Amino acid sequence: MDLARYAELFRTEVREHLAGIDGALVALADGRQEGAVDELFRATHTIKGMAGAMGYSSVEQMAHATETLLAAVRETSAPADATLLALLYEATDALAQHVDDAVDGHDTRVVSLPLLERLASVADSLDGGQASRTTGTWRVPIEEMQAELNAELNSELHAELNAEQSGELQSALQDATPGSATARLVAVTLAPDAPLKSVRAQIVLAKLEQLGAVQGTEPTVQTLTDSFDGVFTVAITSAHSDSELEAAARSAGDVQRVSVRAPEVRRAVRDVLRHVRIDLKRIDALLDLVGELVISRDRLLSVADATGDRQVIATAQEMSRLVSALQDEILQARMVPVGQVFDRFPRLVRDVARDLGKEIVFTMEGRDITLDRSMLDAIGDPIVHLLRNAIDHGFESAEERVAAGKPEAGRLVLRAVRDRAAIVIAVQDDGRGIDRDRILSKAIAEGRADPTLTSLSDDDLVKLLAQPGFSTAASVTSVSGRGVGIDVVASRVRALGGALDIETTPGEGTTFLLRLPVTLAIVRALLVQVGEATYAVPTAHVVEAVEFDDVDRQSIAGRESVNIRGEVFPLVRLRLLFGDSAGDDAGAQLIVVDAGGQRVACKVDALAGQQDIVVKQFDAVRGATALFSGATILGDGSPALIVDVGSLA
Amino acid sequence: MSRTVLICDDAIFMRTMVGDILQQAGFEIVGEAETGVQAVEKFRQLQPDLVTMDIVMPDMGGIDAVREITKTHPSARILMCSAMGQQALVVEAIQAGAKDFVVKPFQPSRVLEAVQRVLAA
Structure with missing residues (x-):
């Protein structure tokens, strides 16, 4: 059976379970023990089963040892102290590593024996070895192999000994009152390679019981353990013939020397597939x-x-x-649910909060909201950044919070909401809020804002924070509580065709909103004519279009600018930027674009309508100006470059 | 007419793999269950020729599901799917009324042998 084609499916689903484990570990740390241990046990067990099916023994052994420990915790209701949690985290990390290694073809069986030993010894110390007896131990495969080997070597010998061994059974049969039934001894030798021989023996018993009354077995059923070699005798009283009993025993399967051949399976017309996996x-x-x-x-x-x-x-x-x-x-x-990315955050938040000595209650909403897979990998880092930022700078100290009449633990919410064709991801804290006055005075001092401004709107705030290099000085961030690396988040979000917004109220908290398109692959674009060529500008960035002749031009700080209804924008002549001649001003158009918080007016020769375009990403030529984010093919078959609006500011 | 199967496992991956093996052998997968409760419900609703049953599932484990199903349908043909280290649990499942078992890693020939044994009984 070609297992390779299941490997990715295996990895994908195991990751979900690992995320579930992370979540449950957080719950466990929070003292919500009961459900958490069950969840951990189940997830670990499922991973073990899946790994077994793939033949990934390193994963299987690690999962098994963890499961055994969890079973002991569950049985004894042992408290989840720091030591136990640390051990479970270590085991989970090892498990994740083994999963990746195994899927990548390195199931080397090199499992950390010290870790396995520690898991086993903690489990034993909790419950005196009970769990390892019920779930088996990680050494079982080796013991099973040994047992199988023994069975193979000794089966002939055992068969001969059967008659002698069954002395006790003889007497058991004499006590029975069979009526019309006659007493028989049924000696069975299971196939050496039969898995779980003790279970198979149970099935043999069940089959025989249908034909008569089982009086006893040798060895006794209770002693049919891992080391059981598959040779046993059943005493039965039955009205059925010897050959019927023999057939019944054989029908249990895995009986040696009786060839139980599976009938040819008829290949019926294949039914409509309910699921298909597609690369x-x-x-x-x-x-x-x-x-x-x-x-x-x-x-x-x-x-x-x-x-x-x-x-x-x-x-x-x-x-x-x-x-x-x-x-x-x-x-x-x-489309895939955002939960696939979100699920690793509880642990991250917990770790960061612990490192910073803050108490945070973290909740997630909208895990089921779906997003194009291409987007999913790209949003993880910006969200991590915002979460870290919120924990680090957004929340006051516990004392300050109490003094302000807030709960001692900070509340941090990560939420995904569908908003028409967009997904909005919000990172919301109930911390101190951003100090606008500080940001404003800093911005004015740096010449980044109009000195006559007296207050900052949310829009202005985001524009300032999104400016590279702004307010990264520690003195400001420690007071303002914000600013570090927001420009990085903003540029990442912009690169995804999205936008970053901030809503903040002093003393009540701050919400960062990432507005993202549902897909990266197809975008609505405004086509513009510049020189001989047509270029595509994503409409998400286009604020408005006006006739070039209708605006007043002026020079501000030596830079050519335009004044549109009293608002001044820097002018970018795309023809010049793209290395063409200056071109004619008559009949030209201006498009105002939002280049990440900063708006610029771009002069183009003509507008050529709107269209859905398929984005083909390309790798920028080394050293080339990063003016374009991709390319597309237009309706008439001609190629067009997609303008990277963010680069125009 | 092809035989009908209900696959009970909380892992999509396992359902897919078991489903592939059985489907390639001409069985019709009429239902899938992710929990023991679902397994019992779907069994009653679909009355499949064969049930494959994972041992550990949310809500209700596979063994309790076997008990629940055989309570009303003692002749139900249930095949347990076992992972490593579950001897005791599989024994319990057989005593609860499951007809046979397979162990991971699944070899298609072994799975089909077990299925044939269960269906022939």
Whole structure:
């Protein structure tokens, strides 16, 4: 059986369970012992089972040792003290490592024996070895192998000895009152390679019991343990013939010398598959194709319109509808719940809070909200940054909180909400809030803000914080409580086609909002003509478009700027930026774009409409100016570069 | 007509793997259950020819599910899927009425042998 094709599915699902373990460990640390231990036990057990199915013995052994410890904790209701928690964390980390190694083809069986020993010894010290007896120990595979080897070597000998061994059974049978039934001894030797021989023996017994009354077994059922070698005798009184009894015993399976051959399985017509697993690359390829279909749909619609033929137009429109539906379906197939990223945060928050000596109650909402898979990997780091930032700077000390009439423990909420075509991820704290006055005076001092400003709106605040290098000085962050690296978060979010917002109230807390498109793969873009070429500007960044002739131009600090309805924006002449001649001002257009908190007006030759474009990421040429974030193919088949708006500021 | 199977396991991965083995052998997977409670419900609803049952599941474990099912359907054909170190539990499951067992890692031939034994009984 080709297990390799299950490896990724294995890894994906094991990661979910590992995240569940992390969550349960946090709950355990919080004193919510009962459910947490059950959850830990179940997750660990499931991982063990899955690893067993894949033949990953390192994972299996580590999971098994952890499970044994958890069983002991559960049975004895031992308190989860720091030592136990630390051990469980260590085991979980080792487990995660083994999983990755195994999937990557390095199931080397090099498990940390000292760790296994410690897990086993703590388990034993808790319950006197009870758990390891019921779940077996991690040494079982070796013992089983030994037992199988012994069975193979000795089975012939045992068969001969059976008659002598069953002396006690003879007397048991004499005591029985069989009526029309006759007493028999059924000697059974299981196949040497039969797994769980003691269980198989139980099945043999169950089969025989259907035909008569079992009087006893040799060895006795209670002693059928791990070291049981598969040779045993059953005493039975039965009205059935010897051959019927023999057939019954054989029907239990794994009986030696009786070839129990499975009948040919008829290959029935295959039923419709309920699930199929598809390589992600295939879905990406499908999406690419659909993207191109979307583009040629737009082309088809305009061509059809031009014909004026109602039938052609109606057919094109029907096609268009179907293509849209197809696009939706494929985008849907790529969606995964944000929980896959969120689930590692409780542990992170707990660790950071502990390191900083803060008490935080962390909750997550909207784990089921789905996001395109391409986005999922990209949002993890920004969220981590915001969470760390909130714990580090957002919360006051416990004393300050109590003095302000707040609960001693800070409340931190991570929330995902669907908002039309966007996903909004909020990191909300109930801390001290951002000190706007401090930020403002700092900004004015650095020449980053208009000296006449007396207050900062949330928008202004985010623009300032998102500026690289602003307010990173420790003296400010310790007072303002914020600012470190927000520019990094903002630029990451912008690169994803999203936006960062801040809502903050002094004394009540701060909320950072990441507004993200549901997918990275298809974006709505404004097409602009610059020189001979067409460029795409994601509409998410476009604030407005105006006629170039309608605005007043002025020079501010030596930089050419435009004044649109009293607001001044730096002017960027895209023709010059892209290495073309200056071009004609007459008939030119201006588009105002939001380059991450800072707005600029870009002069283009003409607007060429809006379109959904399929983003093809490309690696920037080394040393080249990073003006473009990707490329796309337009309806007429010509390529167009996608302008990286963030680079224009 | 192909035989119907209900697969009970809390891991999608395990359900997929067991499902693949049985499907390739011509069985029809009529249902999947992730918990013991679901297993009992779906058994009653679907009356499958065969049930594969994981031992540890949320809500209600596989052994209790076997007890619950055989209470009303003593002839139910239930195949236990066992992981390492579960001898005692599998014995309990057999005593509760499960008909046979397979152990991980699953070898398709072993799984199918066990299935055939269970169905022939």
